[in-house]
Amino acid sequence: MILFVSDLHLQPARPVLTEAFLRFLDEYALGAKQLYLLGDIFEYWLGDDAMSEPFNQQILSALRRVSDAGVQLFWIAGNRDFLVGEQFAAAAGMTLLPETWVIDAYGQRIVLLHGDAQCTKDVKYMAFRAQARNPAWQQQLLSLPLEQRKQIAAGMREQSKAGHAEKSYEIMDVTPEAIADVFKETGTSIMIHGHTHRPALHEVDGTRRYVLPDWEPESSPPRGGWISIGEDGAIVRHALDGTML
Template structure:
């Protein structure tokens, strides 16, 4: 099993796109399952944007992977929560709820994107509660695509300004929210993204793995994935495939 998140794919970052396509071609094909844990795209304005050539290319790459027999699963992120059934069908993947538990080698492993656990960020949590409502989404998706993209661009500008004024602690998950997920699911392992702070937290029967964001074009390239092998071993990998401590 492979797990990735926070690629933030967009047409004006070709090096990132190529890194993702290499991962699909060279790494994911040997897996039984691939889990996309949110923010695969920088933003998603609605499934009618699948007609865009860039989005079609990404969906086609995932579909080709699925056609080889790899099961692909999707948990929405804070940037692409409007992905729906049309994209899922085109990409050959299964949409999952925002909290999902799998069992492997006698362990319960809970998967989330991670934004719902950043409960100290009160402003974001209020925004999240609004945009995750079916009524809000229905109203938003009824707007013309160009109008939706303009609104999203404004929201992204505001988000960048807000992030400059927030501490890392506020934008990180909170211990209580993490405790709640473990308690509610009975899991021994959690895998999530969102925070862009890759790490392994905990020990023994309570481990929390945080996925990296992807910036292969940076002076110090970032990115990678988490793998669970056939023997149940969980490993963290850099973009070049090397195993991290």
């Protein structure tokens, strides 16, 4: 199978989440043909020089175990981990992809993306996104000591939480126009993305858009899951325990 997952927001403070992800890798990803990580796998990534930290090493080693088993790993950056670079990718045995990527999965052309670039009504976020994806801005940030970057990231997360409290779901969701543009530009009719934390299947004008869930295994009931595509071409949404939805 081909597997797709996003929006785990892995971090040391959430051990239940970490265990859920490691279990997913062992029970499902190790038997897959390909695994696509579609952004916000980490709560934040401040540069590949953070790889030596114990938690990051744990996740890196788990991903490497999957790639060493012959599974092809692919990564599309999210809005929290866009600073993942070639050093991390090489260590994990995975391939970094552009923000928008089209695959041929068992005869179906499917466009993959994180989804944040299509939230065009969120004007403040789009302005930040333009800044954060600027290579000069990234270089300047990465030139700072790691501890200083952590402080900056903590401040940005607090600002993000405060900002979300003031925004409606409609503003933070993708816009139909932006989604239509992606379908038109890529010549596809099937899309898989994350970011919005609003898992669903949307069928509009002959297109299908699958939205991946965020992971909250600590909640009651637990939330999370992934999408698979089998050799028969069937696209299936899975709950956190693997149950088909």
